[in-house]
Amino acid sequence: METNPDVVVIGGGPAGISAAAWCVDLELSAVLIEEGETTGGQLLSINNPIVNYAGLEAADGREFAAFLHKWLEQFAFRRMLGTRVELIEAEPLLVRTEAGEEFRPSAVILATGVSRRKLGLPGEDELVGEGILRSGAGEREEAKGKHVIIIGGGDAAIENALILSEHAKRVTVVHRSRDFRARPEFLERAKTAGNVEFITERYVTSIRGEDRFEGVDVVGPDGASVSIEADLLLIRIGFRPNSELLRGLTELDVSGYVKVDANSATSVPMIYACGDVANHISPTISTAAGMGATAAKAIAARLAERKKFRKFE
Numbered sequence: 001m002e003t004n005p006d007v008v009v010i011g012g013g014p015a016g017i018s019a020a021a022w023c024v025d026l027e028l029s030a031v032l033i034e035e036g037e038t039t040g041g042q043l044l045s046i047n048n049p050i051v052n053y054a055g056l057e058a059a060d061g062r063e064f065a066a067f068l069h070k071w072l073e074q075f076a077f078r079r080m081l082g083t084r085v086e087l088i089e090a091e092p093l094l095v096r097t098e099a100g101e102e103f104r105p106s107a108v109i110l111a112t113g114v115s116r117r118k119l120g121l122p123g124e125d126e127l128v129g130e131g132i133l134r135s136g137a138g139e140r141e142e143a144k145g146k147h148v149i150i151i152g153g154g155d156a157a158i159e160n161a162l163i164l165s166e167h168a169k170r171v172t173v174v175h176r177s178r179d180f181r182a183r184p185e186f187l188e189r190a191k192t193a194g195n196v197e198f199i200t201e202r203y204v205t206s207i208r209g210e211d212r213f214e215g216v217d218v219v220g221p222d223g224a225s226v227s228i229e230a231d232l233l234l235i236r237i238g239f240r241p242n243s244e245l246l247r248g249l250t251e252l253d254v255s256g257y258v259k260v261d262a263n264s265a266t267s268v269p270m271i272y273a274c275g276d277v278a279n280h281i282s283p284t285i286s287t288a289a290g291m292g293a294t295a296a297k298a299i300a301a302r303l304a305e306r307k308k309f310r311k312f313e
């Protein structure tokens, strides 16, 4: 078992997959570590068609992931699935998995993506599948004739309000501020849908229901609490970068995204980051795959330079 590969790639979404494949193509040994039971990352939960990746279309994210898996078969690198990385150290580089396996690679590529932001309220995890929806598009049938609350004010919240309004009796969008970040055309369509209402400047303070979701309590600027009863809840309040492994090690921006240069290099030598975890401006499959390739190429160049230098030592 190789414990000193050239590169350890953490995360098996489009960025990590691309990085690992490029490492092999550049004759670098690579180990890819993915927490999930299969690679694909966010692709595995995308229900919309993928039509914006150059030259390749898919009916949904799972089909796109299947294309990537097929393509990946030709690249020989160790894949560790169902394995979470819990620690990265610098100088010397060390990567440790939750199971205690340690690697001392020449470079690390962090490609851990983003996770959906949570409200942090009791019931939020427990009632998923019991009235709290995972996906508006994927579970739209469940909304037939029901009252759905959607929390959030960005594209995802309003797009889901539009999707669910076609099936639900009533959709209530609860948003913490007065202004919406969502595209004006989404908002316009939602406002004219007839069964979508907006409650703004209200914070959700609790999720009600013991074994099944029953409603939420919201508080406004005057401090008064109001209960809203509903059958279903969808929470779409944005994403947070999975950058904890680099916290205190490399530079992060105020939102926790990893700061990288044009080579996907972080502020610490031989630690690279690519994909959504280092890119809040244009989080797409194309950019993730591109940044993965960039990181692998930059590492290959650095290691070749090092070898050349050593010859003269």
Ligand SMILES: Cc1cc2nc3c(=O)[nH]c(=O)nc-3n(C[C@H](O)[C@H](O)[C@H](O)COP(=O)(O)OP(=O)(O)OC[C@H]3O[C@@H](n4cnc5c(N)ncnc54)[C@H](O)[C@@H]3O)c2cc1C
Pocket (backbone or CB within 6 Å): 010, 011, 012, 013, 014, 015, 016, 033, 034, 035, 036, 039, 040, 041, 042, 043, 045, 046, 047, 048, 049, 050, 051, 052, 053, 083, 084, 085, 086, 111, 112, 113, 114, 242, 274, 275, 276, 277, 283, 284, 285, 286, 288
């Ligand atoms: C609903 C939705 C629709 C979208 N539609 C499109 C679209 O049409 N076109 C488009 O281009 N993009 C789309 N995207 C965005 C696209 O999916 C992302 O930009 C892309 O998946 C980012 O890839 P990534 O590899 O950076 O991260 P991710 O896909 O998030 O993968 C990160 C991986 O890292 C793993 N991981 C995290 N922490 C650890 C750890 N400590 N140890 C081991 N593994 C870890 C995770 O399990 C995950 O598999 C969509 C996203 C969503 C949510």
